[in-house]
Amino acid sequence: MKKILSIAVVGTLSISLLYAGSAPKKYPKGEVGKMVKLGEDIALHTNTHPLTKDYVGNKLKCANCHLKGEDGKPGTAGSISSWLDTATGFPAWSKREKSVQTLQDRSNNCFMRSMNGKRLPVDSKASIAIAVYITWLSEGKPIKMSRKGPWGPTNAAIWPKGIKHFKPLFKKVTHANYLNGKRLYGQKCAPCHGINGQGVGTFPPLWGKNAKGEWLSYNTGAGMSKLPKGATWIQLKMPSGQERTLSDAEAVDITLYVNAQERADFDLQKALSPSSKIGIYNSNVLKEKHSVRSNFKVLGLDIDKIRGDHKIK
Ligand code: HEC
Ligand code: HEC
Structure with a gap:
């Protein structure tokens, strides 16, 4: 945003209004x-x-x-x-x-x-x-339909780079990284998100269920549940108020810990609402399933070895 702002300073008033980084x-x-x-x-x-x-x-x-x-x-x-x-x-x-x-x-x-x-x-x-x-x-901004992925230009410039950067770092992790992630989570995240990921006050939950058995946070089909995407977002946006202070190693270990916890499995067929007939779901891929286990496996990681127990499906 800073780069765009400095361009706006030398540009015309209308350009600065368009790109000043707020809603119209x-x-x-x-x-x-x-x-x-x-x-x-x-x-x-x-x-x-x-x-x-x-x-x-x-x-x-x-x-x-x-x-x-x-x-x-x-x-x-x-x-x-x-x-x-x-x-x-x-x-x-x-x-x-x-x-x-x-x-x-x-x-x-x-x-x-x-x-x-x-x-x-x-x-x-x-x-x-x-x-x-x-x-x-986006009012007043030029349309440029994306061929790269389902993102606007800002996100298209960040996500693929972040994924490429973090993927190799995750491929090397062990149980020691998980333990370090747990320790760092307790220090840097738990004050707002709770030691059990349940959220505190208006601070949102990161994993798990409540006493009624309801899931609290994103499922295993979400971008945030994929280790490289999760680390990319967390490093740029958290801890709230101290954004961009986590090193790569810290972002990896914390995300590893958070995304190794219990969250809802994703099954595309089940997720399709009964009212939205499969015909109006605009996709040519109609089968997709993910779990914590499979999200780790795509990076060559064994969830049992990473956690050091057998608690996760
Ligand atoms: C748990 C975090 C989370 C929540 C909650 C969430 N999103 Fe997202 N959203 C993401 C992530 C991560 C991406 C990018 C993932 C990707 O495309 O790889 C994204 C991408 C998007 C995009 C594309 C934006 C762009 O420029 O790339 C839109 C639009 C969007 N979300 C709408 C919504 C709406 C509407 C809601 C509420 C109903 C919502 N999101 C709730 C995490 C979230
Ligand atoms: C000072 C409080 C605070 C701290 C510390 C903090 N967060 Fe957050 N976090 C927030 C707030 C606030 C939001 C949601 C922003 C909003 O609703 O305006 C959020 C949102 C999130 C989300 C997306 C929403 C969700 O619930 O899934 C993730 C993931 C997340 N934080 C992870 C972390 C991690 C990991 C750490 C530690 C490195 C951390 N946060 C530290 C306050 C905090």
Whole structure:
């Protein structure tokens, strides 16, 4: 964001308004403005909002990962997982679905994975409102449909680099890294996210179930559950207030520990909502399954050896 800001300083006022790193200053008038506000509200309160709570299978909100910027709006923080230019990249090619995805399709993937829930019908008010809100954040920016992946330009520049950087580091980890991750987690993360990953107050949960047996956080199909992606995000965004202070080794060990804990398995067939007939799920890949075990295995890691026990499926 800093780089873009310095360009804005030498540019015209209109350029600095476009790229200053916040939402447009005013809501659009009329019905479009109402939908922008609805989408914003849903992103802030996803698991309790009346229009979306039945589609969420954990205690998260979009804004827990698409962080608020200085204006307090979801997705306006810069860098990774920002929504400030997301809409300019859509429709976009996605290798995972082997199809060209709309912004609504992309948000539904976070409902199904990061929110451990179900896809919203694409003609529902909630699905449209979220797309309207995210599109508003890109207002005035040039459209450049992404061929690289289902991301806007900011995220397209960060995710693939982060994955490439962290992948080889994870391939070398052992039980010692897990133990170190546990120690560091206790010092640097547990004050806000809880020693059992359950979250503290308004700080969101990272894994596990509550007393009622409900899952608290993202499932094993979510980007955050993949070790290299998780480490990329955590290093850039956490600990909140001390972002970018974790070394590579620390980010690896902490993410290893967090993603070795219990979280919901992902099974695409089960996740498809009964109301969204498989025909309107815009994907050419209709079978996909993940578990903590399989997420470790793709990197050549044995979860039992890493944890030093046999507690995980
Ligand atoms: C647990 C964290 C988490 C939560 C909660 C979450 N997301 Fe995401 N989201 C991600 C990650 C990680 C990616 C990028 C993953 C990838 O594509 O590899 C992403 C990507 C996206 C993108 C593409 C953005 C871009 O420019 O690349 C959109 C749109 C999106 N999410 C919408 C939503 C919506 C809407 C919600 C709430 C219903 C939500 N997300 C909740 C983690 C999360
Ligand atoms: C000072 C409190 C604080 C500390 C310390 C902290 N976090 Fe967070 N974390 C947050 C907040 C706040 C959010 C959500 C942002 C929001 O809702 O505005 C968050 C979100 C997250 C998320 C995405 C949402 C979720 O629940 O899955 C992950 C993952 C995460 N933190 C991991 C970590 C890790 C790992 C550490 C330790 C290196 C850490 N955090 C330290 C406050 C904190």
